[in-house]
Amino acid sequence: xxxxxxxxxxxxxxxxxxxxxxxxxxxxxxxxxxxxxxxxxxxxxxxxxxxxxxxxxxxxxxxxxxxxxxxxxxxxxxxxxxxxxxxxxxxxxxxxxxxxx
Numbered sequence: 001x002x003x004x005x006x007x008x009x010x011x012x013x014x015x016x017x018x019x020x021x022x023x024x025x026x027x028x029x030x031x032x033x034x035x036x037x038x039x040x041x042x043x044x045x046x047x048x049x050x051x052x053x054x055x056x057x058x059x060x061x062x063x064x065x066x067x068x069x070x071x072x073x074x075x076x077x078x079x080x081x082x083x084x085x086x087x088x089x090x091x092x093x094x095x096x097x098x099x100x101x
Contacts, residue, residue, distance in 0.1 A: 026034070038045045081087075 034045050034051055
């Protein structure tokens with residue numbers, strides 16, 4: 001697999017003196033796709049990489065575990081029964097026996 005080095009310029013403030021330069025290795029086919037996309041979009045390869053990284057950061061920041069997703073609902077719709085979690089088997093038996101009768 002052939003790798004090409006490509007220098008990425010990150011512009012935080014729009015002032016070139018504050019830009020940080022990062023070098024990364026890209027497989028030749030990835031670099032060629034990036035080059036083609038930059039020509040099609042009329043953007044620099046650096047701009048496309050910056051946009052891709054921002055999208056990646058957003059997706060990673062928005063990853064929330066299931067507990068956090070449901071946290072706003074916990075206790076919101078309570079039944080008022082304090083022992084509901086420990087008596088569920090008994091409630092199921094009662095409901096099932098009611099169906100058979």
